[in-house]
Amino acid sequence: MKTRRWFCSFLLFLAGLLVAMGCSQGLDSVKNIDAGVGEQVIVLGDSIASGYGVAETEAFPNVLSRQLGLPIVNKGVAGDTTAMGLNRLQEDVISENPWLVIVELGGNDYLRKVPVAETEENLREIITQIQQQGAIVVLLGINPSLLNDPYKEMFEKVAQETQAYLIPQIFTGVLNNPKHRQDDVIHPNAVGHEVLASRVAEDLRPLLKDAKWPASLMKYKSSTN
Template identity: 25%
Template sequence: MRSIVCKMLVPLLLLWQLPACAATILVFGDSLSAGYGLAPNQGWVALLARDLAPRHRVVNASQSGETSAGGLARLPDALARHKPDVLVLELGANDGLRGLPMVEMRRNLQHMVDLARARRITVLLVGMALPPNYGPRYGAEFRAVYDDLARANRLPYVPLLVQGFAGDLSAFQPDGLHPRAEKQDTMMRTVKAKLPVK
């Protein structure tokens, strides 16, 4: 009798030890999320994975140089492969740096939001800003894409990934675009604050 009870209790104990409400978080971005110029364990996504482990799993599918069009082409396969509960969508900076039409960027990002939502995946949208030399008009149009998408789709939203140090050139690598290692924790905490998981 005791052996039967033990066999019944063991699976229950194992379930009790598993983290409640565990989620898979897929970070889908460009070089800012891929950790350009940093050691593999220094980027904000790697820091987030360590911070949320073991309760949640973080997968980084970011690629340096990625545009919104490239991301849209890759996203269906990434969603099918990783089956995330949350998609952190951080794309568009390279569209802006290349001077691509904002209407295309908006359409691509909206399509990615739609693809995720069709699979009941929560989307956290992460925005960026362009360097001032791109001009105030184009810079404002660029920022407005993120603001409008977040509002129209009622998305959890990080308006600026480099919030708190965007104007500090010493916080960036020599290219002036990619934050240094010491700022990655700030970026991680900015994103974590808006994640729909605890």
């Protein structure tokens, strides 16, 4: 009996070790995690990032900034598709000398019935151009439908092949929960933005812990742990 308990405990320990190793390897594969260049954390997004229907301070990038104790520049523009985000990438993101960029785009592609292949191509180009500046890209997996996720595999594929850091299916528990969304069903309310920001913060902390920080942001590093 003791031998059996010891063996079960060993298996649990081994499983935990393998999970930890897997997480570590995943972080190691994130492009530019050791670059430590740039000066800004920026959110490139659409009406979700801009805070449509809620106060500016209640939009998830601003809530996330408070939760992490880290300045975040909000470049959300209501109505933006991935193509529109790509068009303003140079002016709104690259010219700002980013260290880490959170990309929250794709919902309007879905609403406008943009072909998934086109959305994928735009996201790849956005990520590649940001990474060429030495910045880290965090890709938020958009799951716009309440019934299914037509983008799940596409976001996973893009993140893996570009070595971006994926936070998957960010709207689960937000847009499919009437308490967390506005009456239009496609935008979070203030509570939903809090939920969304907390989810992003939780998944970001391991990355922020392992990443090489630029000198300009080092004073904020301890607050993100």
